[in-house]
Every structure is written in C-alpha cells, then in structure tokens.
Amino acid sequence: MNVKLFTAATLQEAMLQAKNELGRDAVILHTRRFRKGGFLGFFSKEMAEVLAAIETVRPQSVEKQHPSITSLQLEMASMRKTLEQVLTKMPVKENQTSTALEFLLQNDIDLQIAENLLQGLPEDQLTAGQESDFLRRVLLKKIHSYLQKVDGITVSKSGCKTVALIGPTGVGKTTTIAKLAATFAIKEGHKVALITADTYRIAAVEQLKTYGDIIGIPVEIVYDPDELKAALFRHQDKNLVLIDTAGRSPRNQNQITELQSLLSVDPYIETHLVLSMTTKYRDALEIVNKFSPCSPQKLLFTKIDEAASMGTILNLLYQFPTTLSYVTTGQNVPDDIELANPQKLANLILRGS
Ligand SMILES: Nc1nc2c(ncn2[C@@H]2O[C@H](COP(=O)(O)OP(=O)(O)OP(=O)(O)O)[C@@H](O)[C@H]2O)c(=O)[nH]1
Ligand SMILES: [Mg+2]
Structure with missing residues (x-):
C-alpha cells in the first residue's frame, strides 16, 4: 500500500x-x-x-x-x-472577512497595541473581525479609554493666555493659528493677538499678516527670544496671544534647541505639538521624541480629512498618554477645526478599510 x-x-x-x-x-x-x-x-x-x-x-x-x-x-x-x-x-x-487582528492592523494600529487590545477576547470574536458588533463595542471602549484626556485652549475675559504651535514643516501650524484666532476673536469675542517667530520665509510672515488683517487683530514679527519677551509684554492686555513658529525638522537638533530657547522666555506659554495625520507612525514617534525638549503639553492633529487611517493617534497616545487639543479637518479658515472628540476619534480609528 x-x-x-x-x-x-x-x-x-x-x-x-x-x-x-x-x-x-x-x-x-x-x-x-x-x-x-x-x-x-x-x-x-x-x-x-x-x-x-x-x-x-x-x-x-x-x-x-x-x-x-x-x-x-x-x-x-x-x-x-x-x-x-x-x-x-x-x-x-x-x-471570508479578515480577523480582528488583521482589521486593527489595516487601520494602522501598531501590532503590539492591537494584540493588547484583543487580549482576553474569546476566540470566536478574534476570528469574527469587523463583522462582530460585540467586538466593535469592546474595541471602541478600549480605544476610547486611551483618548480621554482632551483639553482645548481655555480663554477667560480677565486673563491672558499664551499658546504656541510647534511642529515639523508644512503640517498646518499657520493655518491652524488662523482658525484658532478667528474662532476666539470673531466667534467668541475675545481680544486676540498673533506673534510669528517664523522669519525664515517672507511668505510665512505675509501669510499670517493676511490672516491678521482679515480677522482684524494685530500681528507681531519677532526675530529672537528677547523680541518675543517684549512682544508678550506689549500684549498683556489680550485674552489670547497665539505664537506661530517656523516648521522644524525633528532631525535638526540645532533647530529644536533654538525653538526651545525661544519658548523658554515665558514658563506660562502653553505649547501644542502639531502633527499631521498623514504622518506615518514611526515618523510621528520620532517627531514626538525629538520635540520633547520643548515640553509640549498638548498634541494637535491636522489633516484628518486626508488620512486613510487614524491608528497613529491611538499608537501615540498609547505610548505617550498626552492631552489632545484640537483636530483640523480641512483647509478652510476658520471652519475646519474642532475640539478633539474621543468618541468620534475612536469611531474614526475603527472605521474599517
Ligand atoms: N487637507 C488639509 N490641509 C490642511 C489642513 N491644515 C492645513 N492644511 C494645508 O496644509 C498646507 C500647509 O499649511 P501651513 O499652515 O502653511 O503649514 P505650516 O505648518 O505653517 O508650514 P510651515 O510654516 O512651512 O512649517 C496648506 O496648504 C494648508 O492649507 C487640514 O486640516 N487639512
Ligand atoms: Mg507656517
């Protein structure tokens, strides 16, 4: 035989x-x-x-x-x-449809994080993938728990809040400053001033000046930390001072050190690190690490309208449990900005592919 x-x-x-x-x-x-x-x-x-x-x-x-x-x-x-x-x-x-793990990975959730999210789930749910309502509900709840820290810019009529946006080039810092300025000045009636420290390109100064003129608020240009200190002093009467900074390469240590010394003129500057949702997770990790000497208190995500997947938000907040401030959803000033909404973001992260 x-x-x-x-x-x-x-x-x-x-x-x-x-x-x-x-x-x-x-x-x-x-x-x-x-x-x-x-x-x-x-x-x-x-x-x-x-x-x-x-x-x-x-x-x-x-x-x-x-x-x-x-x-x-x-x-x-x-x-x-x-x-x-x-x-x-x-x-x-x-x-057959993909398994739960494949589904999470397709949404750019890091393998280790995806495995942690699925830990303890019954075997039939792991193979059910996005088809299962139960699995979706469990995952939404778990993802939501990592996105809970949200805090926008709190402005009061009696105080002066100073906020700086920092981050790599082209992520949308200046556009976001314009959106925030218009929201607080026009929609909420606060006294707002803009300061730009981005003197590397003429176009950058002009870009912010144009927004300032349209909104009807003052725009100051500063070339060094001393000038920033003086400008902040001059605008103490404002409810909100927004500082735009030049885009910095996370790989250029000198640029980061320069930014750090600029922001160190006032310990009350609230710094938001701006990240584009189109950035790959590994690059985003490097950006967060390299900008850490500037001690950003909050993360602000731009271009969520352009991102095919949103796993990077979860990956970053899993690694660095930081506060989220705003997300921007398009190029329109001032409308395409909103306070980060954990429920909405969790749904977007799991939106399928
Ligand atoms: N789709 C989309 N585009 C955006 C968004 N925010 C900004 N942009 C666009 O991104 C481009 C760069 O925006 P800027 O605001 O100049 O970016 P920046 O970070 O100030 O750039 P640098 O000053 O050169 O570092 C512009 O074309 C913006 O219209 C957004 O939420 N969605
Ligand atoms: Mg800019």
Whole structure:
C-alpha cells in the first residue's frame, strides 16, 4: 500500500492533489484542518491535510483478494465520493472577512497595541473581525479609554493666555493659528493677538499678516527670544496671544534647541505639538521624541480629512498618554477645526478599510 500525506490551503485542494497523484481509487484515510505559522497564534494560515492510500498490488493479485477486502474497498470508495461531494459544497475559507487582528492592523494600529487590545477576547470574536458588533463595542471602549484626556485652549475675559504651535514643516501650524484666532476673536469675542517667530520665509510672515488683517487683530514679527519677551509684554492686555513658529525638522537638533530657547522666555506659554495625520507612525514617534525638549503639553492633529487611517493617534497616545487639543479637518479658515472628540476619534480609528 502506498500511503501519502497531502497538504494544501483547503481540503478541496488537498483532495485534488491526492486524486491526481494516486488516482481515483485512492482511499482517504484521514483529513484534518490546522493552523500553520504566525506569531503568537496570530497571522497563522489555515491549512488542510489529507492522508490518502492506494493499493500497490498488481491487477492479477487484486483479483485474488479475499471478497471481504474487495467489498471493504468498494465501501471506502463510496465514502470517499460522498466526502468529496460534501467538500466541494463547503464555503471557501479565503473569501471570508479578515480577523480582528488583521482589521486593527489595516487601520494602522501598531501590532503590539492591537494584540493588547484583543487580549482576553474569546476566540470566536478574534476570528469574527469587523463583522462582530460585540467586538466593535469592546474595541471602541478600549480605544476610547486611551483618548480621554482632551483639553482645548481655555480663554477667560480677565486673563491672558499664551499658546504656541510647534511642529515639523508644512503640517498646518499657520493655518491652524488662523482658525484658532478667528474662532476666539470673531466667534467668541475675545481680544486676540498673533506673534510669528517664523522669519525664515517672507511668505510665512505675509501669510499670517493676511490672516491678521482679515480677522482684524494685530500681528507681531519677532526675530529672537528677547523680541518675543517684549512682544508678550506689549500684549498683556489680550485674552489670547497665539505664537506661530517656523516648521522644524525633528532631525535638526540645532533647530529644536533654538525653538526651545525661544519658548523658554515665558514658563506660562502653553505649547501644542502639531502633527499631521498623514504622518506615518514611526515618523510621528520620532517627531514626538525629538520635540520633547520643548515640553509640549498638548498634541494637535491636522489633516484628518486626508488620512486613510487614524491608528497613529491611538499608537501615540498609547505610548505617550498626552492631552489632545484640537483636530483640523480641512483647509478652510476658520471652519475646519474642532475640539478633539474621543468618541468620534475612536469611531474614526475603527472605521474599517
Ligand atoms: N487637507 C488639509 N490641509 C490642511 C489642513 N491644515 C492645513 N492644511 C494645508 O496644509 C498646507 C500647509 O499649511 P501651513 O499652515 O502653511 O503649514 P505650516 O505648518 O505653517 O508650514 P510651515 O510654516 O512651512 O512649517 C496648506 O496648504 C494648508 O492649507 C487640514 O486640516 N487639512
Ligand atoms: Mg507656517
């Protein structure tokens, strides 16, 4: 007897291999589904194996077989046929939706964080993926718990609040300053002034001046820490002073040190680190690390309208449990900005792909 094990992605395929190699008369001795490979049980692939056998005796010896063996072979052949018919009617595994872990990874949630989120969940929920309402509710609750610290800019009629936006180039700092200035000055009627320390590009100063003119608020340009100190002193009567800074490369230590010394002129400056949602998680991690000497108290996420996935917010807040301030949702000044909403963000993070 020639006995052979056939392994394939599905039972149908393994059966087909057995049939091709051993012929239609092969006897199926055993079938089994199992999971192969993967990491901690995740990413494993479902496989199937078929143990099949064929009688290798020559035809004349087959004829000499005991009648009971021949009838047993016939019975097995008929069982095989039934099994084949059942198998061909079975749904094909590959068409099923992704598992819970795949779903989280597709949303750019870091592997380790995704595994932690799924810890303790029953096995059937792990394979159910985004199809399961129960799983979705559990995940939303867990994700929400990491996004709970939210605090925008608190302005009072009697005090003077100073807020600086810092971050890499082009993330939307100046546009966000304009949105905030318009919101507090026009919508809420506060006295607002703008200060720009971005003197690297003429266009940058002009950009902020244009916004200041439209909103009807003063704009100051400062070239060094002393000038910033003097400008802050001059605008003590304002309810809110917003400081725009030049975009800095997280890889340029000198630029970060310069920014740090600028902001150190006043310990009451509330600093928001601005990150674009289109930034990859690894890059965002580096930005948060490299800007940390400037001690930002809050994170502000821009361009959430452009992001295909929002996992980076969760990844960062999981690593650095910081306060979220605002999120910006487009280029329109002043409308495309809102206070971060943990419920809404959790839903966006799990929005599927
Ligand atoms: N889609 C989208 N675009 C935005 C958003 N916020 C800003 N932008 C755009 O991003 C671009 C850069 O915006 P800026 O405000 O100049 O960025 P910045 O951080 O001040 O840039 P630098 O001063 O050069 O470092 C502009 O085209 C903005 O219109 C947003 O929420 N969504
Ligand atoms: Mg700018």
